[in-house]
Amino acid sequence: MILSDRALHLNLDDAWPNDSVGLSITDARSWGPQLRFSAPPRLVERFFRERKSDLATPFLLYGSGDFHYLTALRLRSVAEPVVLVSFDNHPDWDVRPPKWACGGWINRALEVSNVRLASVWGCGNFECWFPHQIFGNRRAERTGILEVHPWADDRSSKDRQRKGAILRENWRDHFGDFSKRLAEQNVYVTIDIDCMRIEEAVTNWESGRFTVADLEWALGKLRQCSRVIGGDVCGAFSPPHYARWKQKFAAEFDRPKLAPPKLEIARAINLASLQKLWPFLVGS
Secondary structure, eight states: OOOOTTEEEEESSSOSOTTSSSOEEEEOTTTHHHHSSBOOHHHHHHHHHHTHHHHTSSEEEOOOGGGTTHHHHHGGGOOSOEEEEEEOSSOOOBOSSOSSBTTSHHHHHHTSTTEEEEEEEEEOSGGGSTTGGGGBOHHHHHHTSEEEEEBOTTSOTTGGGSTTOBOTTTHHHHHHHHHHHTTTOEEEEEEEGGGBOTTTOOOSSOOOSBOHHHHHHHHHHHHHHSEEEEEEEEOOOOOOOOSSHHHHHHHHHHSOOOOOOOHHHHHHHHHHHHHHHHHHHHTO
């Protein structure tokens, strides 16, 4: 890849090799344990002030999905109205504390004045369905500023009628219609690679159902119909380290109990997928 001032690797946790896709690198590993999974608002704001220029880089590669809430900070730098498109195995719409956490960052994104709509695609976990959905931002969904598109292939006929539900056989039709609605609009794309199958992405969370080819197709549709002004990729596995015991307790309570992968194998799988996806995201 060609080095560019429009793209940066923000290394928080060594989730990606430093030479992942030929990007300039900023070493932010001292922040990793402090920010992982969740952080107090004062700490988040201090990080934002210190790393504001890095976070304003149009295209960013950063670590585990535990840091996904950094996308909400990045959106503060967008000067014009924008639609947020997220590919994620989780809706990240939880309205419960803590305020800054990977499980509720969509709500922080919706607080950014220029974000007109957030649309989440590929959710495969339990959070989109009753009773767990009662903790989600259903108000935003009802008002139309948040769309959630969970997989419903293994759900009942009634569940398949849920607003936004998608199936393997029809999700491209739905996404194609969605992309047409974005004609000439500004779009920011965030990809948590846990939205992909475990064969193509190894993460700290449950695996999703998209393939690399699915995401390549979707990114192509977005670039065909709208203006992709920025984006990021996160979600690669890294061994978790925390700065505070409450943070560690909450993270380990919430995280699925998965056997840790072999690091070298995980990094090889993730890097192979990233090298395919990154050009489609940045448009190179």
